Structure formats: C-alpha cells, structure tokens
Amino acid sequence: MLRTMGRSxxxxxxxxxxxxxxxxGMTETLERVLYHGSRRGAATxxxxxxxxxxxxxxxxxxxxxxxxxSAGAELFDxxxxxxxxxxxxxxxxFAKERLRPSAIEADERGEPPPGLLAExxxxxxSQLAVPEALGGAGEQRSPITNVLxxxxxxxxxxxxxLAALAPLGVVHALVDYGTAExxxxxxxxxxxxxxxxxxxxxxxxxxxxxxHRLATRATLRDGEYQISGEKSLVPxxxxxxxxxxxxxxxxxxxxxxxxxxxxxxxxxxxxxxxxRAAKLGRIRLQQVRVPLRARLGGxxxxxxERVVDLARIAWGAMAVGTxxxxxxxxxxxxxxxxxxxxxxxxRQSVAFAIANIAIELDALRLMVYRAASxxxxxxPFRREAGLLRVQCADKAMQIGTDGVQLLGGHxxxxxxxxxxxxxxxxxxxxxxxxxxV
Amino acid sequence: xxNLDIPKKLRFVAQQAHQVGANIFRPISRKYxxxxxxxxxxxxxxxxxxxxxxxxxxxAGIGKGADKARVEQxxxxxxxxxxxxxxxxxxxxxxxxxxLALSIPGQGLGNAAIxxxxxxxxxSSFGGKWAxxxxxxxxxxxxxxxxxxxxxxxxxxxVLNGEKIFVTAGDRCELVVVWATVDPALGRAAIKxxxxxxxxxxxxxxxxxxxxxxxxxxxxxxxxEECRIHRGNxxxxxxxxxxxxxxxxxxxxxxxxxxxxxxxxGCARAALELTTELLAKEGVRVNYGGxxxxxxxxxxxxxxxxxELEAATLLTLRAAFMADNKRPNSVExxxxxxxxxxxxxxxxxRCVELCGAVGYxxxxxxxxxxxxxxxxxxxxxxxxIQLLIIARRLLNLTSAQLR
Numbered sequence: 001m002l003r004t005m006g007r008s009x010x011x012x013x014x015x016x017x018x019x020x021x022x023x024x025g026m027t028e029t030l031e032r033v034l035y036h037g038s039r040r041g042a043a044t045x046x047x048x049x050x051x052x053x054x055x056x057x058x059x060x061x062x063x064x065x066x067x068x069x070s071a072g073a074e075l076f077d078x079x080x081x082x083x084x085x086x087x088x089x090x091x092x093x094f095a096k097e098r099l100r101p102s103a104i105e106a107d108e109r110g111e112p113p114p115g116l117l118a119e120x121x122x123x124x125x126s127q128l129a130v131p132e133a134l135g136g137a138g139e140q141r142s143p144i145t146n147v148l149x150x151x152x153x154x155x156x157x158x159x160x161x162l163a164a165l166a167p168l169g170v171v172h173a174l175v176d177y178g179t180a181e182x183x184x185x186x187x188x189x190x191x192x193x194x195x196x197x198x199x200x201x202x203x204x205x206x207x208x209x210x211x212h213r214l215a216t217r218a219t220l221r222d223g224e225y226q227i228s229g230e231k232s233l234v235p236x237x238x239x240x241x242x243x244x245x246x247x248x249x250x251x252x253x254x255x256x257x258x259x260x261x262x263x264x265x266x267x268x269x270x271x272x273x274x275x276r277a278a279k280l281g282r283i284r285l286q287q288v289r290v291p292l293r294a295r296l297g298g299x300x301x302x303x304x305e306r307v308v309d310l311a312r313i314a315w316g317a318m319a320v321g322t323x324x325x326x327x328x329x330x331x332x333x334x335x336x337x338x339x340x341x342x343x344x345x346x347r348q349s350v351a352f353a354i355a356n357i358a359i360e361l362d363a364l365r366l367m368v369y370r371a372a373s374x375x376x377x378x379x380p381f382r383r384e385a386g387l388l389r390v391q392c393a394d395k396a397m398q399i400g401t402d403g404v405q406l407l408g409g410h411x412x413x414x415x416x417x418x419x420x421x422x423x424x425x426x427x428x429x430x431x432x433x434x435x436x437v
Numbered sequence: 438x439x440n441l442d443i444p445k446k447l448r449f450v451a452q453q454a455h456q457v458g459a460n461i462f463r464p465i466s467r468k469y470x471x472x473x474x475x476x477x478x479x480x481x482x483x484x485x486x487x488x489x490x491x492x493x494x495x496x497a498g499i500g501k502g503a504d505k506a507r508v509e510q511x512x513x514x515x516x517x518x519x520x521x522x523x524x525x526x527x528x529x530x531x532x533x534x535x536x537l538a539l540s541i542p543g544q545g546l547g548n549a550a551i552x553x554x555x556x557x558x559x560x561s562s563f564g565g566k567w568a569x570x571x572x573x574x575x576x577x578x579x580x581x582x583x584x585x586x587x588x589x590x591x592x593x594x595x596v597l598n599g600e601k602i603f604v605t606a607g608d609r610c611e612l613v614v615v616w617a618t619v620d621p622a623l624g625r626a627a628i629k630x631x632x633x634x635x636x637x638x639x640x641x642x643x644x645x646x647x648x649x650x651x652x653x654x655x656x657x658x659x660x661x662e663e664c665r666i667h668r669g670n671x672x673x674x675x676x677x678x679x680x681x682x683x684x685x686x687x688x689x690x691x692x693x694x695x696x697x698x699x700x701x702x703g704c705a706r707a708a709l710e711l712t713t714e715l716l717a718k719e720g721v722r723v724n725y726g727g728x729x730x731x732x733x734x735x736x737x738x739x740x741x742x743x744x745e746l747e748a749a750t751l752l753t754l755r756a757a758f759m760a761d762n763k764r765p766n767s768v769e770x771x772x773x774x775x776x777x778x779x780x781x782x783x784x785x786x787r788c789v790e791l792c793g794a795v796g797y798x799x800x801x802x803x804x805x806x807x808x809x810x811x812x813x814x815x816x817x818x819x820x821x822i823q824l825l826i827i828a829r830r831l832l833n834l835t836s837a838q839l840r
Contacts, residue, residue, distance in 0.1 A: 075444045075509055075517045076758055084439075144439050210728040305726055331832060346838050351828035352821075358831055359772045363748035366755060370441035370747075377440070384747075386725025391744040393729065 061180045062131040064141040066376050078369070084145055091152035094123060099156025100325075100417075106277035107420055110269070112163050120164035121195040125149060129171045129190070134183055136191040141175065143310065143375040146437035147317040147368055154321030158424040159277030161318060165435050166235035166278065169200040170244050172310070172436040173255065177302035181293060182257065186242065197239040200255075201283055202246040202308070202433025205232035211246075211253065211308045211432040216285065218247040218256060218295075225249075225295060227256060227288045235434055237267050237281020244296060245285065246304060246433065253304035255296035264288035274423030275431075307436065309385035310375065314435035316368040316388045319396035319428040323361045326403040326421045330354060333407055333416070353402050360395040367391055372437055393429030400425030441751060444517050446509055447525050454526040457483070458533020458703075463802075466534040469653035470805050474645050476609060477540055477653055484542030484567075518761040520692065524699040524753060531703030535809045536653030538700065545606050546570040546817075547614035549696070550630060550689045554673045563632055568612035571601035571659055579822045581616065581687075582625035586661060588617040593668050595619075595631060597639070597661040605816070607657025608642050611635050614672065615661070623677055630672040630689075639664030650808035691767050693817055694774040695756040701781030701813035702750050708788040708806045709742055715792055715801075735791060742784050749777040768830045775823035778814035785810040 080088065098120075102113045130136025146168075153161035171190050174183055189196045204215055216229025227247050234243070243258045243265075258265060270282040296302045331354060334345045344350045371384035400422040404411035411418045443451065461483055469477050510516045530538040539545075547568025555563065577583040586599025597617055607613065613633045620627040633640055639662050646656040668675070713723065716735060723739050724732070732740070753773040759766035785807040789796035796803040814820050829839050 074440060074442075075511050075515055076442065076447075076521060076754060077438055077440050077511065077515045078755060078758060079438070079513070079515055081438055208728065208731050210731050212727050213731075308726070335832060345828075345832045345834060346840075348825070348828075348839070351832060351834070351839050352824045355775075355824045355828040355831060358827060359752070359776050360748075362755075362769075362772060363752050363776060366441060366751035367744075367748060369439050370751060373439045373441055379442075383725045387740065387744040387747050390729055390740050391748055394741070395748075 061178055061183050062133045062175070064131050064138055064175055066141045066143070066378055080148070084148055087145055088148045088152055090123065091149050092155070094120070095153050095156025095161075095321075099153060099160045103157035103160060103277070103417060104414065104420060106157070106160055107274070108276075110271055110276045111279045112160055112277055116160065117164060117195045117197075120153075120160075125165075125168060126171060126190045126196070129168055129175065130187045131175060131183075134191065135188040138175075141172075141376075143313065143372040143437040144369070146172075147313060147372040150314050150317035150435065150437065151321040151324075151365075151368075154318040155325045156321075157277065158318050158322045158421075158427070159275045161321070162235050162275055162278035162435065165314075166200070167196055167198045169311070169314075169434060169436040170198040170242070173200060173244055173296060173302070173307060176307075177255075177297040179293070179298040182296065182298075186257070189241070196241060197236045198242045198244070199235050199237065199240045200244045200246075200307075200311075200433045200436070201231035201234045201237075202311070203232050203234075203431060204230060205282070209432070212305060214246060214248040214253050216245065216247040218249045218254065220249075224289050224291050225256060227258070227285045227290065229285055231283045231285070233270060233272055233275070233280045233431065233434075234283050235275075235278040235280060237283055238269065238279060243283065245283075246307075247285075249295075249301075252301075253308075254301045255304065255307070256290055257294045257296060258285070258288060258290055262288055262290065273426055274420065275427050305382070308432055309371075309382055310436045311431075311433045312385045312389045312392075313368060313371045313375065313381075314437045315428050315431055316364065316371070316392050317437065318435070319392050319425060320361065320365045320368055322421050322424055323357070323364070323396055323399045326399060326418060326425075327354070327357050327361060329416070329418060330357070330403050330406050333410075350406060353406060357399050357402060360399060364388075364392060364395055375437070396425045396428045441754070443525060443754070444509060447517060447522055450522050451525045451529050454529035455532065458529050458531070462530070462533030462537045466537065466653075466802060467799070467805070469536065471652075473647060473652040474655060476655075477537060480537065480541055484544070487541060487543065516761045517758070520695065520757040520760040521754065524695050524757040527696055527699040528703040528706070528750075531700040532707045533703075534653065535700055535704050535813070536651035538703075539605055539651060539654035540609065542609070543567045545610055546693055547610065547612060547632075549693045550614045550672065551612075551632065553689050553692050554630075558669070559632070559672070563612055566611040566634075567606065567609070568614055568632070569604050569606040569610040569657075571604045571607065571613050571615045573603045574600060575602055579819055582628065584616055584618060584628065585621070586615065586617040587621060588619050588629065588631055588671075590619065590668065591665070594665045595668055595671065597631065597633065597664040597666065599661050600643070601659045601661075603646070603816070604657045604659050605654055607659050608645060608655040613640070613659060615659075619675075620677065627677050629675070631666060632670045632672060633661075633664065633666050637664055637666060649811065650805070651812055688767075690818060691770045692760060694770040694823075695753050695760070695766075697813055697817040698749070698753040698756070698770075698773040698777035701777040701810060702746065702753060704806050704810050704813065705746055705749075705781035705784040708785040708803055708810075709739070709746060711801065711803060712788040712791055712796070713739060715795060738787065738791065742787060745780045746784060749773070749780040752776050768827055771818070771823040771826040774818060775820055775827065778820055778823070782810045782814045 102116060106112050127137045129138055131138045150165060153164060167190060174187055202211060218225045218227045229247060241260050244255045245258050246253050246255050264286040265288050266284040268282050270280050272280055334350055335343050337344045367388045371381050371388050374381040374384055403418045404422045407416055407418050410416055465479055545568045547570040550570060551563050551568055572581055574584050588595040588597050615631050615633055616628055617631060618627045619629055641660055643658040643660045648656060721735055723736055729737050756766050756769040756773040759769055789803050789807045792803055795801055
C-alpha cells in the first residue's frame with residue numbers, strides 16, 4: 001500500500017510540474033487513475049483478478065468507444081488536445097529521466113533494470129487502457145494517445161518501450177475483441193498495482209513471413225483447440241503470465257489466449273540484433289490444448305487483419321520516436337565535431353544528410369498520425385497502415401544507418417547510442433504484432 | 438484534434454478542380470504539348486470564370502479555389518483556409534495538366550507575390566490581372582542575391598535595366614513582378630520587387646524557350662532597357678533594411694513552395710493512377726495488407742510509390758495548414774517542396790519504366806508527365822536550395838557557415 005501510494009505520489013509530482021496541469025486543473029481521467037492507483041491496496045495482480053471474478057457476470061463485453069468527431073472537428077488539424085499534450089509531456093519526462101539512462105545497460109543485460117517496468121506501470125497506462133467496468137480508469141479507446149505514448153517512450157529507448165508497452169497490446173486486443181468472460185478474467189489483472197506481463201505473439205521465424213498466412217495452426221479437436229507452431233521474438237516471453245497467440249484457424253488468422261504453464265508451451269530466450277531490453281523469447285507450442293472459450297472473441301473471433309494494422313501504426317510510432325532521438329543526437333554531434341578546421345555541419349554532404357533525416361522523419365510522423373486518427377475516428381485505415389509500413393521499412397532504417405554514418409567510427413562504438421538505435425530501427429520492418437495502438 | 442484527412446468542404450473544391458483537370462485540361466493536354474508557344478485559347482473563358490469566382494477572396498494566386506465563405510474554423514480556432522484550399526485545388530488541376538494549370542489567365546506566381554505583400558492600393562490596381570514572376574537571370578538562378586537587374590530611383594520613378602530569363606507566362610501575362618537591386622553594392626538587402634505593366638516602354642519579351650516539358654506554358658526572356666515605372670510600383674518596403682529586406686522578398690516563397698509541391702503531387706498522382714489502371718489490365722492488384730516481400734515486384738513497387746506520394750502529400754498539407762493558421766512555415770514549406778519535387782519526379786519516371794513501351798510512347802500521357810515533372814524539382818527553388826534552407830534552419834547556421 002505504501003509502495004503504491006509512493007508511486008502515485010511520484011506520478012502526481014511529475015504531473016504537478018506540468019504547466020498544462022497548472023492551467024487546466026487535472027483532467028478527470030487522470031484524476032481517476034490517481035485515485036484508483038492509491039485505492040487499490042496491496043493485492044497482487046492475481047488477487048486482483050480473483051476479486052474481479054464477479055465481473056464474469058457482465059452480460060456483454062465492455063468495448064471502449066473511440067472518440068466521436070465532434071461537430072466541426074473534421075478539419076485538417078495537427079493540434080493535440082490538452083489531455084494528449086499532458087500524456088505526452090509526462091511520457092517525455094519518463095523517457096528522458098528513466099528510459100534513456102538505462103537503455104545501453106538494459107540492451108547489454110538483455111532485460112529491463114529491476115523495478116523499471118513497475119515504474120512504467122505506475123504511469124497509469126494500463127489503468128487508462130482497461131475500461132472502468134473492469135477496474136480500470138479507461139474512458140476512451142484512443143489510438144492517437146497510444147501513438148504519442150509509443151513515440152515518446154521510444155524516444156527514450158525502443159527496447160524498453162517495447163517491454164513497457166507489450167502488455168498493453170494484449171489489453172487493447174481484449175478490449176476490442178474479448179468476450180465478456182475473457183475481459184472479466186484477465187483485464188482486471190492489468191489494472192492492478194503491479195505490472196502484469198503479457199504478450200501478443202504473432203511473428204514467426206521464417207523468411208517471407210506473412211502475418212495473414214500463419215504456419216502456427218489451431219485445429220478444433222474434441223471440443224477444444226489444439227495449437228502447434230512457433231512464435232518468434234515475443235517480448236517478455238519468459239515472464240509473461242499469458243500470451244495472445246495468433247494461429248491459423250481454417251485458413252484465417254485468429255488469436256488464442258494461452259496462459260503460462262499450459263502443457264506443451266515451451267519458452268526459450270531468443271536474443272536478437274536489437275530490442276534486447278524487451279527480453280525477447282521464442283515460444284514453441286506443441287499440441288497445446290486450450291478450451292473453446294480461449295479463442296479471442298469466442299465464436300465470433302477477432303479481426304486479425306485489423307490487429308495487424310493497429311500494430312503497424314504502433315511500430316511506426318516507435319520508429320518515429322527513435323528517429324527523433326537520433327536526429328537530435330546527430331545534430332548536436334555534427335555541430336561540435338571539428339574536421340578540416342570547422343564543424344562538419346558546415347559541409348553540405350553532412351548538413352543535407354541531416355536535412356533529409358528531418359524531412360523523412362516528419363513525413364513518417366504525419367503518416368503515423370493520419371493512420372491513427374482514422375483508426376480513432378472509426379474510419380477504415382488499412383491503406384494508411386499499409387503505406388506507413390512500407391514507408392517505415394525503408395525510411396526508418398535509412399535514418400538509422402545515416403545516423404551511424406554521420407558519426408563515422410564513433411557511430412560504430414558503444415560510447416554513443418547511435419549504434420543501438422541502428423540495431424533497433426532494423427526491427428521496424430521485421431516485427432508484426434507485439435504492440436497495438 | 439488530430440485529423441489528417443482533407444475536410445469535406447475542401448473535398449468539394451478538389452472535386453471541382455478535378456472536373457476542370459479531367460474535362461478541360463486532359464482533352465487538350467497532348468495538343469498543346471505539341472503546339473508549343475501557341476496560346477491555349479480554351480483557357481481564356483475558363484480564366485474569366487475563375488476570376489469571377491475568386492473576386493473578393495484575396496487568396497494566394499494560382500488555382501485559387503477558396504473564397505472567404507469557404508474558410509472553415511473549429512471552435513478552438515483552427516483554420517483550414519485559402520492556403521490549404523489552393524493546394525488541394527492545385528493538385529487536381531495538375532493531375533489534369535501542369536503546363537495548362539500554369540497557363541490559366543490571371544493565376545500566375547506573380548499574383549501570389551502581389552497577394553502576399555501588396556498594399557491595399559496596389560491590390561486594387563493590380564488585383565485581377567495576370568502577373569508573372571521574373572527573378573532568374575542568366576548568371577543568377579538559385580543565387581537570387583546575385584541578380585544584376587537594377588532599379589534606379591529617378592524622381593517619382595524607378596528605372597529598370599537588365600535581362601530576366603525563365604519567366605513563366607512572361608509572354609501572356611499582363612503584369613511582370615521583377616526582382617531588381619536598388620543598390621548593387623548592398624547585396625541582398627537591396628533586392629526589391631517591382632510590378633511592371635505590359636506595354637510599359639522599355640520592357641520587351643525577347644524570346645520564348647523551347648522546353649522538355651510543361652510546353653503549354655510559355656517561358657520568356659524579358660529585357661528591360663531604361664524601363665520607367667512609377668515608384669508606387671515597388672512591392673513591400675522601399676527602405677533598405679540590411680536585416681530584413683531580403684527575408685521580405687523571400688517570404689513569398691513560403692506561400693508558393695507548397696503550391697509547387699502540390700503541382701508535383703498532382704502530376705505524380707496522374708501517372709500513378711494511370712499506371713495502376715494499365716497494370717490492373719495485366720492482372721496486377723494492389724493489396725495494402727500482408728507482407729511487402731511476398732508480393733510481386735511490381736505490386737511492391739506500386740506500394741512504395743504510393744507511400745512516397747502519401748508522405749509528400751502530408752508534408753504539403755502540413756505546410757498549407759500552418760500558413761492558414763499563421764504559424765511560421767518556412768522550413769515546412771521547403772520540406773514539402775523538397776520531398777514532393779523529388780518524389781513526383783521519381784514516380785513519373787518509374788511509371789514510364791513500369792509500363793514499358795506504353796509508358797514511353799506518345800499514345801499515352803505517361804511520357805509527357807515524366808517530362809513535365811522535372812521542372813517541379815527545379816523552379817521555386819531547386820531540391821538543393823530547399824535542403825540548404827532546411828539544413829540552415831535545423832542546424833542554426835548562417836548562409837556564411839553553410840554555403
């Protein structure tokens with residue numbers, strides 16, 4: 001209880017220093033998060049889940065509405081709302097003060113520093129994502145806000161951002177598609193005091209992987225689903241209490257809730273080129289049997305293509321955050337680095353490379369915002385998410401490699417974070433799923 | 438609230454402009470590509486109609502689709518106004534034909550300059566007349582500060598001497614906005630712009646260029662020999678302010694660069710749409726989902742081109758949005774111009790390549806668009822000049838430091 005209050009107070013402290021809060025007073029939702037954060041006592045996440053059992057009686061699932069475009073608000077507009085600005089400011093501070101300083105060590109150790117995910121959890125993101133009826137403080141499903149969060153956290157460190165946001169991917173999927181029973185069973189755990197590790201497992205380890213043609217298969221057998229296959233680069237794999245495993249069911253991708261410890265589920269570490277702080281793992285499913293009710297959305301299932309698209313927006317936001325960090329760093333370095341008697345930014349070959357980073361980065365960000373804002377307003381966004389994915393795969397990596405190039409040999413050594421960003425930006429074209437907005 | 442879709446009212450502007458592009462420009466597109474230097478008479482009446490529509494609007498020149506009634510505002514004060522409307526309209530006109538869009542009577546780049554900095558008196562005497570823009574000289578292209586055309590004050594008149602090249606619509610226009618120096622010793626601060634009416638003694642069109650593309654639009658060389666204009670024809674401040682003046686003439690570009698970006702986007706979209714159509718007949722379908730790497734090479738290429746087009750489009754809309762909301766947008770305007778210019782050129786060229794002989798032959802317009810698009814990465818500031826502007830601002834460098 002004391003620990004929780006401490007966390008809430010730290011958060012309150014952080015918020016109180018925001019100029020916006022001063023001007024506005026605190027927003028209602030944030031007030032609620034703080035209230036919930038301090039009210040919910042010592043209970044572990046599992047206890048919280050048990051306490052929430054009566055919620056199984058919910059007759060219909062609690063879907064959170066996305067924000068309705070209010071009349072006259074359909075103009076082209078790049079202005080954040082006050083509460084979005086507030087969320088962005090507090091994420092920015094957390095990323096700068098907590099994520100960036102831990103990034104290199106976390107990458108080396110292959111896991112987040114002790115306590116860091118709990119700190120991230122105390123920011124209240126999970127509470128905001130879980131609907132009120134299920135013990136959270138969520139009022140709205142807001143892909144735009146989620147984009148801002150991913151962008152800002154990735155500005156601190158993309159690997160740690162993945163670790164912090166992976167459970168939210170499961171939450172968003174449950175909110176969008178879970179049955180009342182699934183929501184009641186799992187969502188309250190995410191809104192508890194402690195982080196509840198969970199991950200969305202979609203990616204498979206083979207060249208030409210296509211998120212809509214999965215090799216992992218689910219078959220209906222004796223009144224239950226039997227799932228076999230392998231999922232690759234799953235964040236928090238070894239700690240996760242549950243996985244949302246995507247598998248092919250009669251030619252269509254569907255998601256299945258697989259709890260930790262289910263027989264046939266094997267988990268191994270799978271360190272990779274980057275994103276190491278997210279404790280990536282390979283999960284093998286050998287004839288894993290789950291009940292019918294474990295299929296996300298029950299009989300109706302889920303719209304796996306939409307889930308993939310939401311993830312593509314999230315990865316776009318991550319790329320934008322990291323590229324932005326890189327741009328700032330490279331600007332500073334090249335302004336100070338002297339060669340031939342003057343700062344190297346006086347040379348067009350250097351200055352133009354930096355200008356091009358800025359151009360492509362701004363365009364990427366606008367593509368992310370466009371896709372997210374269409375998702376937020378309930379409009380189709382397949383095209384926007386698809387184009388974003390394509391653009392991101394090329395441009396984010398180009399920015400990563402140019403960043404190292406601009407630092408020369410210094411970009412290649414671990415004294416500077418640019419090589420880390422290079423390795424992490426390679427992930428953007430590879431990962432599918434794992435994160436949602 | 439974040440929204441990057443074009444609002445409904447402006448979609449209406451776009452539809453109108455699209456109709457012009459489809460029904461007025463496209464049918465005569467090839468004709469005037471072949472008949473270089475011949476005035477497209479079909480546009481005369483259209484220009485008059487446009488002029489009527491825009492009267493009282495006071496917007497930004499070419500392809501202007503918005504009058505005051507169409508400017509929209511959210512309760513929080515966010516506006517989608519003349520800049521965005523013009524950009525959206527221009528994309529569609531240039532989807533029809535870039536050269537013809539540049540030849541609409543009364544909608545020249547000089548009009549944008551006049552609208553940006555003219556006094557009310559100047560607006561009333563010059564408004565409604567077709568104005569071209571004369572900046573470039575044989576030895577001063579991107580380096581506008583090096584121009585040698587002089588304006589000497591003589592009593593109530595300025596006397597202009599010099600030669601301007603590459604003046605778009607220089608032959609057909611009614612007014613020429615000329616950049617000249619009032620004191621060659623003072624460098625860029627002494628560069629001012631002046632309005633010269635056609636028929637003023639001492640100004641003559643010396644010749645018309647033969648060009649690779651935008652052949653429907655005339656590109657003139659204009660010579661000034663002791664050309665006397667009233668001193669009231671100077672645009673902006675007549676004083677030489679070493680700190681501000683050049684910035685004053687340059688600020689026109691903040692409005693015109695997103696427009697040229699929009700031209701590039703329109704042309705590129707025309708090429709991409711036709712290519713997609715032609716390829717669909719060969720069984721190529723574009724699917725936005727799935728993995729890029731399991732698609733056919735041509736489908737992946739179409740997706741890449743469309744993604745680049747989308748990226749450039751959003752940068753351009755952003756620059757216009759900022760201008761509409763009175764936020765400084767020099768860097769954003771240059772980013773839009775840089776990205777749209779290079780992407781538009783790359784797309785039109787790739788479309789010719791993807792369509793093979795069909796793309797290269799004059800039977801389709803693809804080869805024409807690939808010729809037209811090149812100038813859009815050059816005029817109103819080349820790709821390299823845009824990068825220079827962006828880099829200087831981003832890195833906080835002077836023009837002496839980053840040359």
